[in-house]
Structures are given as C-alpha cells and as structure tokens.
Amino acid sequence: MKPVISISGLTKTYAGGFAALKKVDLEIQQGEIFALLGPNGAGKTTLINIVCGIVTPSSGTVVADGHDIVRDYRSARFKIGLVPQELTTDAFETVWATVTFSRGLFGRAPNPAHIEKVLRELSLWDKRKTRIMNLSGGMKRRVMIAKALSHEPEILFLDEPTAGVDVELRRDMWALVRRLREGGVTIILTTHYIDEAEEMADRIGIISKGELIVVEEKAKLMQKLGKRQLTLNLQEPMAALPPALADWPLALKANGNQLQYTFDAHAVAPGDKPQDIPSLLRRLGELQIGFKDLSTSQSSLEEIFVSLVTDRAEPASKGAA
Amino acid sequence: MSDVGFNRQGVWAIYRFEMARFVRTLLQSVVTPVITTSLYFVVFGSAIGSRMSRVGGVPYGAFIVPGLIMLSILTASISNASFGIYFPKFTGTIYELLSAPISFVEMILGYVGAAATKSISLGLIILATATAFVPVEIRHPFFMVAFLLLTTITFSLFGFVIGIWAKGFEQLQLIPMLVVTPLTFLGGAFYSIDMLPPRWRTVALFNPVVYLISGFRWSFYETADVGVGVSLAMTSGFLGLLLLVVGWMFKSGYRLKK
Known part of the structure; x- marks a missing residue:
C-alpha cells in the first residue's frame, strides 16, 4: 500500500x-x-x-x-x-x-x-x-x-x-x-x-x-503491548508460593484459592528460561499442585491505551514534583 | 473541477446559498427598507419638499432620490455581506469554507456577488417606488448603473471585511450604525454640500460618501458637488484599498484561522 x-x-x-x-x-x-x-x-x-x-x-x-x-x-x-x-x-x-x-x-x-x-x-x-x-x-x-x-x-x-x-x-x-x-x-x-x-x-x-x-x-x-492472564482455581488453597515457582511471575489471589499468571506474547524469564503455560502446568504437576479449572483473558485496547498514556504522564508529573 | 482550475461550482454554491437566505428573509431585506425609504419620500419629498426651493435646478423631492437610494444600498450591502461571512463564524460552519478547495477570491465572488445583487435589487425597487412619489429623471443610465455596481461591490466588500473582523453581533452593527449611517446623512443625501459654509464644505470633502452620492446624483440630474471623474476615482480607490485588506486577511488567516 x-x-x-x-x-x-x-x-x-x-x-x-x-x-x-x-x-x-x-x-x-x-x-x-x-x-x-x-x-x-x-x-x-x-x-x-x-x-x-x-x-x-x-x-x-x-x-x-x-x-x-x-x-x-x-x-x-x-x-x-x-x-x-x-x-x-x-x-x-x-x-x-x-x-x-x-x-x-x-x-x-x-x-x-x-x-x-x-x-x-x-x-x-x-x-x-x-x-x-x-x-x-x-x-x-x-x-x-x-x-x-x-x-x-x-x-x-x-x-x-x-x-x-x-x-x-x-x-x-x-x-x-x-x-x-x-x-x-x-x-x-x-x-x-x-x-x-x-x-x-x-x-x-x-x-x-x-x-x-x-x-x-x-x-x-x-x-506487543497487551497482557494475557491465566487464572487457575486451585483444589487446595496455598499459604505462599513455593520457591520452585519463582521463575514465573505468579500471584496468589482469592485467599490463596487462585493462582494468577500474567504474561505477554514474548515473555522470557531471566536466563532465557521459557515462561510458557505448558512449562508452568508441568511444574505444577511435578509439585502436585492440583487445580479445578482454568481461564485466560487478554487485556483490551483500552487497557493498553491507559497504560501507555499513564506511563507517559507519570515521569512528567514526577519531574514536576 | 480541474486540479488547479477556478472553482466555479464553489462560487455558484455560495452565491445561491446567500440568495436563498435573501428570499427567505424578504420581509426584512426588501420590504422594511422600501417602507422606510417611502416614508422619507412622503415626509421630505411630498410634505416638506413642496415648501422648499429647487436644489441645483432639481425639485427637492426628486433631488433626494439618489441620496436615499445610496443610503439604503450602502446599509444593505454592508449588512448582507457582513452577516453572510459572520454567521458561519458564529455557528462554526466556517470549517466547511476553510476546508473547501476554494480560494479567497472565489469566496469573495460568491459572498460579495450575492450581497451586491441583493443591494442592486433593493436600489432598483426603491427607485421604482420613488417614481410613485416624485418625478425622477435618469439622464445617464449607463453611469447610473456603473455607480450602482461600483458602490454595491465596494460596500459589500467593506461589509465582508467587517464580518471577518467582528467578534460579536455588537461589533457587526457598530460600523454600519455609528460610521456609515452618519457619513451618509452628512454626505449630501438630503442637501448639496455647496449649501454648507466653506469650512464645513472642505471638511465634507473628506467624507467618501460625498463622492458616491454626488456621482450617483449626477447620473440622474447632471448636478454634482464634485466632478464625476473624481467620484469614480475615489470610489475605485476605496475598492482597491478594501481588496488589499481582504487579501491580507485571507493570507494571514486573520480571525478566520488559528
């Protein structure tokens, strides 16, 4: 064109x-x-x-x-x-x-x-x-x-x-x-x-x-800029994340009943370890952490827009302050 | 339209748009000034005029006809053209004119052409009305039409400048009410400036409307306060000056573009 x-x-x-x-x-x-x-x-x-x-x-x-x-x-x-x-x-x-x-x-x-x-x-x-x-x-x-x-x-x-x-x-x-x-x-x-x-x-x-x-x-x-999120509903609640899952940026939600994994399309862990979902699921299996079901979601254009505009505005406001 | 050619359709669109507004508001644009001017003829022409002596060999009632036509067409030219360009500024529809493939010369042709057409129509209607009250004679019809054209075009252009300059309806009325109407009354519409004391006659010669009325009256009765050539030259000079002002306004975007 x-x-x-x-x-x-x-x-x-x-x-x-x-x-x-x-x-x-x-x-x-x-x-x-x-x-x-x-x-x-x-x-x-x-x-x-x-x-x-x-x-x-x-x-x-x-x-x-x-x-x-x-x-x-x-x-x-x-x-x-x-x-x-x-x-x-x-x-x-x-x-x-x-x-x-x-x-x-x-x-x-x-x-x-x-x-x-x-x-x-x-x-x-x-x-x-x-x-x-x-x-x-x-x-x-x-x-x-x-x-x-x-x-x-x-x-x-x-x-x-x-x-x-x-x-x-x-x-x-x-x-x-x-x-x-x-x-x-x-x-x-x-x-x-x-x-x-x-x-x-x-x-x-x-x-x-x-x-x-x-x-x-x-x-x-x-x-490129959108985030995806995988949410696992755990069979048993967890008090804290085990060190064996430190390679993934995970978060515990809903009083330890949900494991949330936020990632982007090109996410690669430090040391070039893959952070893909199959690897995570395999690791969970190895650790005998069971889950009842899972869901994924993708950030909307609106979220990308807000994130971009806010990122631009923040350094300026910090500089002004 | 060719890529660089004259936007004939654009000029015609503006002209037709403005003329449609004229037709829509006939009561205000034609009937009102005709009634007002007729009252002048009744009061100054028939009632008072019959008791007054002739001016320059012309009965007073007939003498004031060219001046009254001038008074009406000057006011109408300014108000039509100024409103024509001010209203899109006021409503915001000016965006369409500014984004159209139309040059300022073409825009002026459309707006000023329509304003001049309306004023000429009004002038001719008032002239026809005058014949019902006083005896009117036109000795130089060619010059009468020439003065009519030159005056309506010049003052429509003046109105266009006012319309671009004005920031509100008050400013739109300011120059016609406070400048043009007094200048017309003092410009010999109802008297010959030869009737003034010498000092005031000299002052009156600085009034551009004197030249318009004098030249226009000459085309009727061959009686003039100043030479007809001077009248034509002064009016043409004012027209040239206004063209320069409008050209600058469009080039700089004065009060049109940010």
Whole structure:
C-alpha cells in the first residue's frame, strides 16, 4: 500500500505558546481505517484541522494524495472530506439544501442522484425537506456526515463521529465506514470509545501531549503491548508460593484459592528460561499442585491505551514534583 | 473541477446559498427598507419638499432620490455581506469554507456577488417606488448603473471585511450604525454640500460618501458637488484599498484561522 497522507515534522504552537503538536511524523496508507487515539487536548483535532486546512501549521509538511496541503491546497482538499467534532450546522437550511451546498463548495457539479444515495444511506431521505433546526442531535450528526460525503472524497476524517449518539446510530456508522472502506475510501477517525477503534481500525496511532507515541497495526499493538492472564482455581488453597515457582511471575489471589499468571506474547524469564503455560502446568504437576479449572483473558485496547498514556504522564508529573 | 482550475461550482454554491437566505428573509431585506425609504419620500419629498426651493435646478423631492437610494444600498450591502461571512463564524460552519478547495477570491465572488445583487435589487425597487412619489429623471443610465455596481461591490466588500473582523453581533452593527449611517446623512443625501459654509464644505470633502452620492446624483440630474471623474476615482480607490485588506486577511488567516 502507498501512503495517501504523509505528515512530516508537523508542529503547531498557538499564539499563547501552547505546543499542540510537537514534530509529528505519520503516514496513512491508502484504503485503511486509521484510528487516532488520545486523551482530551492531546492534539488529535489540531492534527486533523491542519490536514484539512482549518488550522495553519507552525512548521512541517503534509502531503495528501501527492498534493502539498499549502502549495497545492485545491487538489489536496478536493480529495478530503471532514466530519468535525462539534455539531455545527446551518439551522435554517433544509437537509437537501445544505448537502447540495457542500457538494458545490467542493467544486463538484450537481448530482442529485448521488445526494439521494448519500441521504438514503444515512436514513435522511425522509428528512430531506426538513429544516436542520428541527432535527434531533443524532440526525444532525448524520447531516454532517452526509455533507462530508457529498463531494465523493477519497480521504475521510471523522473527528469523534459517534460522540453523543445512540447505539443504533453508532452501529449504522460503523457499517457505513466499512462500506466506504470497501469502496476505496481511506478513513481516519478519532474517538474516545476505544472499543470503536478496536472494532474498526486497521492501524492505531496514540497521541499524547502533542507527540505521536505509538503507531502500529491493531493486531500487532495488542500482541506487543497487551497482557494475557491465566487464572487457575486451585483444589487446595496455598499459604505462599513455593520457591520452585519463582521463575514465573505468579500471584496468589482469592485467599490463596487462585493462582494468577500474567504474561505477554514474548515473555522470557531471566536466563532465557521459557515462561510458557505448558512449562508452568508441568511444574505444577511435578509439585502436585492440583487445580479445578482454568481461564485466560487478554487485556483490551483500552487497557493498553491507559497504560501507555499513564506511563507517559507519570515521569512528567514526577519531574514536576 | 480541474486540479488547479477556478472553482466555479464553489462560487455558484455560495452565491445561491446567500440568495436563498435573501428570499427567505424578504420581509426584512426588501420590504422594511422600501417602507422606510417611502416614508422619507412622503415626509421630505411630498410634505416638506413642496415648501422648499429647487436644489441645483432639481425639485427637492426628486433631488433626494439618489441620496436615499445610496443610503439604503450602502446599509444593505454592508449588512448582507457582513452577516453572510459572520454567521458561519458564529455557528462554526466556517470549517466547511476553510476546508473547501476554494480560494479567497472565489469566496469573495460568491459572498460579495450575492450581497451586491441583493443591494442592486433593493436600489432598483426603491427607485421604482420613488417614481410613485416624485418625478425622477435618469439622464445617464449607463453611469447610473456603473455607480450602482461600483458602490454595491465596494460596500459589500467593506461589509465582508467587517464580518471577518467582528467578534460579536455588537461589533457587526457598530460600523454600519455609528460610521456609515452618519457619513451618509452628512454626505449630501438630503442637501448639496455647496449649501454648507466653506469650512464645513472642505471638511465634507473628506467624507467618501460625498463622492458616491454626488456621482450617483449626477447620473440622474447632471448636478454634482464634485466632478464625476473624481467620484469614480475615489470610489475605485476605496475598492482597491478594501481588496488589499481582504487579501491580507485571507493570507494571514486573520480571525478566520488559528
């Protein structure tokens, strides 16, 4: 896959001196769904707004489908659609008028058939003659998506697209995003719902305090940074861990009734001794430690995200203290 | 749209959007100024005007027609264009304009073109209304149209600058109410500046609206306070200055981009 967006050394320092982005480098591959995660104020929206032309970068370059977003802004923006975070709509216009306006604004000739298709896909067709001020919040969110899709963009930015929407709309939007991707549209989304990124994204980027700290394929990220846990329900409670099990990072839980083993995909004990589950089970057998049943679990993307962002925040707070 | 070409569709979209708003608010945009101006004709033209002598050989009621049209179109041009660009800033929909493949020149063509169209329509409606109250004669229709165009475009551009500059609705009204309306009243809408004492006549020549009204009135009755060439040059100069200001605003992102 070739990069459809190349961001290089991008920085943004606002007039008050706040550094929203610090030398960000990122490549978005054509046709992928890329989820940009980060806490509030991390720089997600600033990054999107720079690529879309709403915020002026302090330094660095952004190339969208081969077009520099500053020098060749027309060609770059023509390819891009944006659904911003805020619900900002024209209150007095009808749904049809505002979506048609967006298509024209982006230089596309009128195409009522396409507008109809977009409105039908977003369940807005019946509301096409309704003034936007009379729509619910969820419907307004759909209108904003329809506006962004009106000019048939090849790259779509969704900034918190499901914030404040109900479960049904959320599911509809996930389905729409998948359909768009199947049609060749590259999608970059920011979200606070980590499960949304886990469900949809091909790759994940985590941004914290203006710095991109991780960019990885979702599966690899979860494999590399995710923790797995094996829990054994013991037949007899244990008072303490026997020294023969010291090679494994084990913990006794539930008053000695549970033996918990936390590990990652590449865990190797000191001295290169394997820490895999079969070895542990064999050792337990040798020690005649019986168990009634066992279960395994894997940490979610949310746990990985929290762990990464907290790890970054802690040294800074310690330094400040 | 070609990769680097003129965004004709974008200009047309803005123009149509703004004109749709005009149609939606006809009562406020057309009916109100027409009624207000008609009252001026009734009071100053028919009631008081009939007791006044001719000004520059023109009956007073007819003399004030160009000035009153100017007063209406200046106010309408500024308010239409300033509201047109300020409202997206206020509601947040400006994001769409800023992220669209449209240059500032094209944006101005759309907004200022629509504002000027509305003002010209209003000016022509007021002119037609005036004929019901006072005798009106247009000796130089070409120049009348030229002044109408130049004035509406210039002041729509001025309104566009105000709309970008304004941080709130109060600021949006500040310049039209406190600057433009007084300048129009003092710019010879109801009198010839030749009627002023010499010192005040000199002061009045610093008022740009004097040149607009004088030139516009000349196209009606061939009577002017200043030469028609000077009027055209001053108005064109103001237009050029505004183009420079708008160009700088867009290039720097002044109050549009962070």
